[in-house]
Amino acid sequence: MGKREPVLAVLDNEKIDYAVWDETGRGEFEALVQFPIPPIGVEPVLEKLREAGIRENAYTIVLSPETVVSSRLEALKKRYSGLRISREELIARAEDLAPATSTFCAFLVLSTIIATGGLLLDSAATIIGAMVVAPLMGPAISASVGTVIDERKLTTRGIKLQVGGLLLAILVAAAIGAIVKGTLLLPPGLDIRDIGQIAERTSPNFLSLFLALGSGLAGAISIMRGSGSTLVGVAIAVALVPPAATSGLGFAWGFYDIALTAAVLVLVNLLAINVSALILFWISGFRPAEEKAVGRARAEVISRAAVLAIAIAFLSIILALVTYTSFQAALVEQQVNQELEIMFEEPEYAEAGFILSGIINIDYKPEDILLEMIVDLIPTVPLQKKPVIVNFVVGYQAGEEIPPDIASTAEERLKEVTGKEVEVTVGFAIAQQTSD
Structure with a gap:
């Protein structure tokens, strides 16, 4: 009041165009200004x-008009160039999204x-x-926004919803x-480890980390610029819900290694999404309204x-080992296939009419290589290295x-x-062929 x-x-x-209306409501305010x-x-x-x-308790409404006809607006666009929204709009969007x-x-x-x-299908x-x-x-998003603008309630609620939700x-x-x-809904003796969509979530590597980091950055950008938030939300959910569901299925089937591996993937993705969004909001210039709160924020x-970066770095050791072991398993399979092909092209076998059927099963999984690495690092461990099991058929x-x-x-x-x-x-x- 009294500030017109x-x-x-x-x-x-x-140099902003504006319109002023006298307040005719409860009399708490002197006028309404729109610009x-x-x-x-x-x-x-x-x-x-x-x-x-x-005053802080004054009504402030930020709208997105369809069209503004003003000779001064172009000059304002040049002075206030950029695409990010205001702090107040960011808070409102974060609250709406949670x-x-x-x-x-x-x-x-x-x-x-x-x-x-x-997953099961x-x-x-x-x-x-x-x-x-x-x-x-x-x-x-709300957890990161609450941190950069020093809104503890928003941060706490975002963290609780994420952890509790997962x-x-x-x-x-x-x-x-x-x-x-064990019901008729699934094939008898179904082993969930053989399902492709579940296997993808039980062998996480560094690509999973990049997906989560990219999803967090995309989420922050979509909120700051007000575009594509629904599609970005799908990307964030893909990084979290399927591995969480995979972990639950691991517990249901009693495969605790699957449950643990998928849970680690969920945790890594969750941390990566939060740290990327947090950093992007801060470097984009969002700060608390009060100057004294800026230092605290x-x-x-x-x-x-x-803390998030350290946790990600620690968990990334697991991702690095899985990435390395997956590469080693693929390399061994390639070496086996190539050597058997060379072997059956030699005269001793080719003249006898042997044909490599191409049915080769390499029973050499990433976890086996990981165990082998541990045995190599600690020679006193009384464990035997698992051999490469090669099964093939010759016609x-x-x-x-x-x-x-x-x-x-x-x-x-x-x-x-x-x-x-x-x-x-x-x-x-044994192959038989009819004569013409």
Whole structure:
């Protein structure tokens, strides 16, 4: 009240067009002022209006008009160039993205149910559809926004919703797995480790970390610029809900290694999404409204980013080992295939009419290589290295003589090529062909 002239003086100095209406309501305010301003100019103009005497409890409504016809607007766009929204708009969007707890839980349970079904059906389309329902973008963004603007309640609520929501997702998936396991809904003797969509979430590598970091940055950018937040929310949910559901299924089937590996992937992705959004909001210039709170917010951002980065670095050791072991397993498989192809092109076998069937099973999993690495680092550990198990089938024409010791010959050659212990099992298939 009583601040009309200073307010209008600020707008005049900024060369902003405005319209003024006398207040005819309850009499708490003297007038209503409406003026157009580019999105990035909202925050600095509001700061100047507060310096002119506008109280914190004054009504401030920020709208997105469809069209503004003003000769001064182009000059304002040049002065306030940029695309990010104001601090007040950021807070409002963060609060809107984190719905009421009951609504959040309902959507999360539904998305987890759909995602769990998609995992068991090995359907990528179903899993992506479930991510449209998942409400995890809001809590991740609100936690970061609350930190940079020193709003403790917003931060705390965002963290609680994220942690509680993902634990709920694991429990829901475990419950669904326990219910459908052994029923007519699934094939008899189903081993979830053989399902492709589940296997993807149990062998995380550095690409998973890049996905989470990119999702967090995309989420922050979409909120700051007000575009594509729904699609970005799907990307964030993809990084969190499917691995959480995979962890729950691991518990339901009693595969605790799957449950633990998927849970580690969830945690890494959660931390990466939060740290990337947090840093981007801060370097974009968002600060608390009060000057005295800026230092406190800066310290909080630095400490939280450091904790998240350290946690990610620690968990990335696991990602590095999985990445390395997956590469080693693929390399061994390639070496085995190439050497067997060379072996069966040699005259001794080619003249006898042997044909490599191409059925080669390399039973050499990343976890086996990881165990081997540990044994190499700690020689006193009383554990035996698992050998590479190679199974292949050779076809030959009926009546032709089979060269002896194929298995032992292949074993020696594969040992030399791979540098690892190898166990070879050879199957023989007799082929007959009708004469013309």
